[in-house]
Amino acid sequence: MLQSQANWKFTYNEHQVGFEHNLNISPWTEQLLSQRGVNTEEEAEAFLHPQLTHLHNPGLLHDIDIAVKRVKQAIHSGEKILVFGDYDADGVSSTSVMIEALKELGATCDFYIPNRFTEGYGPNEAAFVKAKDEGYTLIITVDTGIAAVYEAEVAKNLGIDLIITDHHEVQETLPDAFAIVHPKCSDNYPFHELAGVGVAFKFAEHLLGYFPKQLLDLVVIGTIADLVPLVDENRVLAYYGLQAISHSKRPGLLALKELCKIERDVNEEDIGFLIGPRINAVGRLQDAAMAVDLLLTNDIEEARELAAFIQELNEERQKIVSDIAKEAQAMVEQETPEANSHVIIVAKEGWNEGVLGIVASKLVRLYDRPAIVLSINPTTGKAKGSARSVDAFDLFKNCMAVRDLFTHFGGHAQAAGMTLDVEQVAPLREALNRMAAEQLSDEDFKQVLRIEASLPIESIQIEFIKEIALLAPFGMGNPKPLFHVQTKPREVKQIGSTSNHLKVTFEQDSYLLDGVGFGMGALFPRISPQSMLEAVGELSINEWNGNVKPQLMMKDIAVNEWQLFDYRGSNFWYKQFTSDLENKLAVSFTDNQNMVKLPEGFDHFTFSELPLSLLEQQTYRHIVLLDLPNRIEDLQAVLGKLNPESIYACYRNDGDRSISILPTREEFKWLYAFLLKRKELKDSEVPKLASFKGWKVEKVQFMIQVFLELQFMNRDQNRIIPSERPLKKDLSEAPSYQDMEAKLEIESVLYYSSYTELREWLKAQFNTMDPIKEEVTNGL
Structure with missing residues (x-):
């Protein structure tokens, strides 16, 4: 067996699948939609083909009309407006959206983002006092403020009107602000899971009086980076936001994409793993205002300078994380x-x-x-x-x-x-x-992997993978689907310059599928040939040298049956063991002292010293057979007590263990007739006789020993002489003949057998205790 590293949760039995009419998609994609709560054709059409018209009316948000009226009054009166943001990617993009909308309306405005280290999260009294001193009469929070009960009181006492736009969890007490624009405070608003930038965008839309498509390239950053559920409005904003950022002419985004080497359309992973972390790095190490400046600048050279500095901060952040992680790991180990x-x-x-x-x-x-x-x-x-x-x-x-x-x-x-x-x-x-x-x-x-379908290899085609892409963008609430495959692989090998990755070629009914597992190379010695291998991963399309084919990016693998590792005849079997194997038992059936030294961590017993009761008390999971038994019953006695995950056949068949083949009865007859005719055979003549017949010397000696045991011959010092009146006996009555038959059976079953034959024989010895898990087939 090879235990999975994660808990596999098969989710597809929890949902009913099926649409009344044909959506021109595969049943597997219908199943994926159903698991996302999409159960009608109308819902499916909206999910697969998001439209901006699916967005809700921002006027349904509580207090938004009051807030818009106050902002327009401030603009008309020439009041100074301060946008108070947060230092993460959602807060930075929210701040940028609000500033752009205000400036378009001609507002006198600026922004303020608190320092993570000196001020902490959210509005604070000192910042509000400073704003008052600088002449601000209106503060608009974005992506923060819903818990600022005290700070709202401070603003009121300072004579500052406070408009809170936020999306975080609502506390027991709401701030006494001029207005609170928050989906979760809005009973009439249909969707409560907008990101901070989504709320800021809604406010900007209502403020501007039209749908500001030009801000979608900013909205997508916070929506994806803040890990809000990518469903309903968030799905629409992310879907069109990715298109917008892919074609954006905004200098800051052009500089970021250039830095991240994004030369194609931007996807959600680019936001989550490339763009978002760089924006976040600024606030993690110093003042996040620089990130806002990057998004708002109209100068490409300034954008490149800011992006370059942000890249330096991100690299510094990565080093700091690496150093602290190493120190933390060392502390845990100590x-x-x-x-x-x-x-x-x-x-x-x-x-x-x-x-x-x-x-x-x-x-x-x-x-x-x-x-x-x-x-x-x-x-x-x-x-x-x-x-x-x-x-x-x-x-x-x-x-x-x-x-x-x-x-x-x-x-x-x-x-x-x-x-x-x-x-x-x-x-x-x-x-x-x-x-x-x-x-x-x-x-x-263990980490939980939620598996959305078990797929036959034949169903994994390019068109199906392209169809799955219709479900993108993926994220919280709409995870990238994980699929399960199960079959015997054609090939398993290590790849990469240091062999630290794993490649598996799955084969089923002549259909092939490549699976790649990054960082899984160490599992290679743990997978035996012909094992039923299970893998969980994401589907992708591999394009290489003009070839296009499906690929499974493996997240985890498992073998849910016992495995045989066949190292028969190998001198280097001991190099195959990995240090993470636990509960290992090595068994030898002879006292051969010339055996290769075992790696550390093994319990080693010879059969004569091994109390079989010990096997019932110990949970040995990995069994190493070091040599062939003298009696096959000895090995059966050992296996009958075990319930192993793996057996390693590491024995060799050394020279004189047996004659290459048991002599035939015709060969016995010829030798007997030859001895009768000769009347005697000296020991010194045996090699010459063997050479004449093309036999091994040991073969002739064995046949003579059988004759002696059956009293067909007698020994007189160094001569063999035929008996005058031998009793009629069968060759099988000779103890040497019986021993040789037993040895040849052992060699036939355990050494010269095929991999499959050996595996089936071993399995039969502990079949009633085989810990094979039930297969999961089509979710049943």
């Missing part, structure tokens, strides 16, 4: 296993607070454990940082159960931010590890 058994918590002075969430995510992926990474401020005695979790552990719920340990805490099930006194770190570690131990099984710590 701790006792019990300290971070279920939840990892690491803390150190001097760590950059802006990247701790990324580091926590890395630790989660590395250890399959929830992780909290904290930076200690020795001056204040506080530890501040971020947390990320596994699917099965609700961070928010469990941290709220110990809320008294924190001075500040916020977040949701999978991610959180927190501040606490340094002396509370140890109690927090103890509490969370205890709660996780009580709530979770070993399987719960």
Whole structure:
């Protein structure tokens, strides 16, 4: 067996599939739509072909008319308007959208984004006081402000009107602001999951009085980067936003695409992995205003300079993340296993607070454990940082159960931010590890892969993959589909300059499919030939040297049956073992001291020393057979006690183990007649006789030994003499003949058999205990 690294959740039984009329799509795509809650042809048409007309009327948002009226009054009166944003990609794009809309209307405006390190998240009193001093009478928040109850009071006391546009979770108490434009505060608004930039865009649309397509290239950045569900309005905005950013003439975006080497149409992965992280890097390390300047500039040279500096910051951010991650990993490894058994918590002075969430995510992926990474401020005695979790552990719920340990805490099930006194770190570690131990099984710590279909290889064609692309853009609420395939591969090999990747050629009924697993090269020795291999991954199209063919980008693989690794006759079998194999048993049936030294980590017994009761007590998962047994019953006795995941046949058939083939009865007759005629045969004449017949010397000696045991011959010192009155006996009555028959059976079954024959024989010995899992076929 080869255990999957993740938990595989087959989701396709949970939904009914089928549309009344033909949508001109495959049943598999209909199934994918159904799993996304698309169950009517009208819904399917809207999903597959989004239209701007599907967007909702911004006038349905609560307080939006009041807010628009106040902004227009400020513009008319020449008041100064301040856009107060946030330092992430959503906040930066929200700020840019609002500034562009205000400037188009001729407003006197500017923007302000707080510093992550000196001010923290959201509106703050000092910033509002500064705005008042600079003559601002109206502040519009974007992507922030819904929790700014105190700050709203400050604004009112300063004589500043505060308009809040936000999308974050609504708190128990709403700020007493001039207006709050928030989908979740709007009973009449049909969709509540807009990103901060989506809310800012809606406000800009209502303010401008028309649909501002020119802002869609900004809207798509925050919508995708902030990981809001890409359904309903977000899907429409992302769909048209990707088209807009692909053809945008905005200098800042041109410079970013140039930097990221994006020369084709932009897709959601470009936003999520290239553009978004670079914008985020600015706010993680210093003032995010530079990122807004990049998006708003009309000068391509200035844009390139800003983009180049942002690239430097991103590279610096990557190095900082790498350094902290290495330090954090070393701390985890140095701790006792019990300290971070279920939840990892690491803390150190001097760590950059802006990247701790990324580091926590890395630790989660590395250890399959929830992780909290904290930076200690020795001056204040506080530890501040971020947390990320596994699917099965609700961070928010469990941290709220110990809320008294924190001075500040916020977040949701999978991610959180927190501040606490340094002396509370140890109690927090103890509490969370205890709660996780009580709530979770070993399987719960694994990453979850949600599989949307099990596909036969023949169905994976270019047209089907292109059809799946109609479901893009993919993201939260509309994940890129993961598919499951199961078949015996034609070929498995390591690829890459350091052999760290895996390539599998799946074959089924003459149909072929290539699968590529990045970083899976180490699994190569764990996959035996002819094993039923299962893989989960995303479908893509591979174009190389003019050839176009389907490809599975593998996320995980598994073999859910026991495996035979055939190293019979090899001198280097011991090099095939990987260090991560646990519960290994090596068995030898002779006391041969010249055997190759075993790698570390094996329990090694000779059969004569092996208590069979031990096999029932120990859970040995990997069995190595070092030599051939003298009696096949000995091996059967061992296998009958085991329930292995893998068996390694590592034995050789050394020279004198047996005669190449058991002599025939005709050969025995000839030798007997020859001896009767000669009357005697001296030992020194045996080699000459063997050479005459083309036999091995050992063969002649064996036949003579059988004659002696059956008393057909007698030995007189160094001579063999025929008996005068031998009793009639069958050759099989001779002990040597019986031993040779047994040895030849062992060699035939265990050494000279084909891979398939050996596997079937071994399987039959522990068949009733075979731990093969049920196959998943078409979701059943």
